[in-house]
Structures are given as C-alpha cells and as structure tokens.
Amino acid sequence: MVRHLGGYWFAVTNTNTFARSLSDVGLAAWFGGTLANAVSLNKAAASTGSGTAAAVAAGWKAWTPFNLAAIGAHVVGATGVTFANKGRLVGQQGVATVSITRTGVLVAALGATAYSRLIGQRVIANPSEPVTDATTPTANTDPSVAKAQRQLNLLQWVVPALTGVMLILNALQGEQQRPTSVARGLVDRIVGN
Numbered sequence: 001m002v003r004h005l006g007g008y009w010f011a012v013t014n015t016n017t018f019a020r021s022l023s024d025v026g027l028a029a030w031f032g033g034t035l036a037n038a039v040s041l042n043k044a045a046a047s048t049g050s051g052t053a054a055a056v057a058a059g060w061k062a063w064t065p066f067n068l069a070a071i072g073a074h075v076v077g078a079t080g081v082t083f084a085n086k087g088r089l090v091g092q093q094g095v096a097t098v099s100i101t102r103t104g105v106l107v108a109a110l111g112a113t114a115y116s117r118l119i120g121q122r123v124i125a126n127p128s129e130p131v132t133d134a135t136t137p138t139a140n141t142d143p144s145v146a147k148a149q150r151q152l153n154l155l156q157w158v159v160p161a162l163t164g165v166m167l168i169l170n171a172l173q174g175e176q177q178r179p180t181s182v183a184r185g186l187v188d189r190i191v192g193n
Contacts (some may be wrong), residue, residue, distance in 0.1 A: 034067075
C-alpha cells in the first residue's frame with residue numbers, strides 16, 4: 001500500500017511479524033516439549049532405578065508453566081494472524097477451509113493437552129507409586145494410577161501429532177499467501193470454482 005504523507009509518497013507494509021512470531025514460537029515449544037516428554041522424559045523413571053514416578057512427576061511440574069505460556073502465546077498469535085487476514089478468509093478460495101480445519105485441530109490439541117494434564121495429575125499425586133516408567137505400570141501399581149498411565153501412553157503421542165498437523169497447516173497457510181496463490185484463489189472465488 002502506498003500513502004501520501006506531508007507531500008511525500010511512502011510505501012507502507014502491512015506485516016504481522018509479532019503475531020506470527022508468537023504463534024510460531026508458541027506452537028514450536030508446545031510441539032517440541034510434548035514430543036521430548038514422550039520420547040525421553042516419560043522414560044526417565046526406568047533409567048533412574050527408583051522404580052517410581054517421582055522423577056517424571058518433577059519434570060512434568062517444571063514443564064507445565066512453560067507449556068502454558070507456549071500455548072497462550074500460540075493462541076494469542078494465531079488469533080492476531082487470523083484477524084489480520086480476515087479479508088483473505090472471505091475473498092480467497094480455500095483460505096477459510098484451511099483456517100477452519102486448523103481451528104478444529106487446535107481445539108482438539110487443547111482438549112488433548114488439558115486431558116493429559118488432568119490424567120497426569122493422578123501420576124503426579126502418587127510419586128512413590130511403583131512404575132516401570134511414567135506411562136507403564138507394574139503389576140503392583142495402584143489400579144487408578146495404572147489406568148491413568150495407560151491413557152497417558154496413548155495421549156503422549158496424540159498431542160505432538162495434533163500440534164505437528166498444525167505446523168503443517170501453518171506451512172500450507174504460508175503457501176496460500178504467495179502472490180500466485182492469492183491471485184488464483186481470488187479468481188476461483190469470482191468464477192466459482
């Protein structure tokens with residue numbers, strides 16, 4: 001966009017760097033943290049030799065505030081990017097579909113994360129309970145803790161899978177902003193393809 005100010009013409013760029021950065025850095029931390037927990041932290045109980053969930057419970061407690069900050073940054077940033085692109089949502093074919101899909105995946109990831117935290121509280125509240133690792137009970141593990149561990153064994157992969165899908169959808173949304181994609185999307189919207 002070009003604006004005339006004080007007798008001079010200035011090129012004005014409309015960027016969303018701050019919102020995009022919040023969204024991307026928050027999502028990267030959310031994805032990376034949950035993947036690291038699934039791959040390594042949840043196995044830490046087995047490597048400590050203690051046979052209890054104490055080490056993992058301490059790790060989860062330490063990660064929680066950072067994870068919440070990452071999720072909050074992502075949600076705030078993604079909301080800002082969506083608001084800044086509201087014209088493209090309406091005018092460019094395919095943008096609304098990807099945005100709605102991404103929002104659905106975001107809601108699923110938030111739900112899975114919240115449920116993981118709720119279930120994980122059963123393990124955290126019982127740090128001296130005998131376990132093989134954070135997501136694998138022993139024959140002597142309390143049944144309610146063992147049930148939580150079996151649920152966490154699945155959920156530990158669901159959250160990074162969902163946030164990974166959001167990363168892919170972010171890449172797709174970036175591709176939709178290429179000038180040729182914008183032009184094609186606008187023409188398709190007008191022509192009705």
